[in-house]
Amino acid sequence: MSTTDTRPTEAVTTTATTFGNTADLTGALIRAAIAHGEHEKRTGAADPNWPDWYAAYMVAERAGTELPT
Template sequence: FTPPGSACAMIFGTNVTAAAPGSAQGLYLIVSDLEAARKELLGRDVDVSEPFHDAGGNFIGPDEPYLFGRRRVDGVDPGRRSYRSFASFSDPDGNGWLLQEVTARLPGRVEPAGTSFRSSLELAAALRRAASAHGEHEKRGGGHDDNWADWYADYIVREQSGEPLPS
């Protein structure tokens, strides 16, 4: 997710497609924190749907049933799996957008050496996910982990590059 002035904030007033206004449906805006993206759009008076996930458990097939609610289950994906939670909205021209939360990239989508963050919000979200996973790691290990900083760094790099996460 990027802050004001970024891709999210700039989709309005920008020609994304040469298609007739309202004819582009299923445009994706990938965000690392669905709630933060919804909050930003709602703050800009955009009518954004509540979070939802696919009724079938896998978001496959044409986008139209998801944009207009026929295959939606209320709330984020129960397992908080990456690529599975959405919200939708229409831009001022009537084009249909899907916000899709991606917290861990699939293998091959990001190079490990290319780990970077576009904003402090994005880094903070990654740190919160690492902290939560690290808490479970400490429970399994039976106590405090003095190498927590190394563990967090490894977790965040693996998450961004789509590698298996440490346990």
């Protein structure tokens, strides 16, 4: 990660994540969107870094590790 990268460290991972088909990827995006909506409700604010949050969620979900909250 470069020194100008402002992504949260939890979004950075060495885990390779693949999806076998578009339906699997679509499902992961929908689940991330739903979970992110709950995250924004908890924080009470829109998340301008939602792509990083989605990516961290999708990688963690696929790896079976702790999901971001």
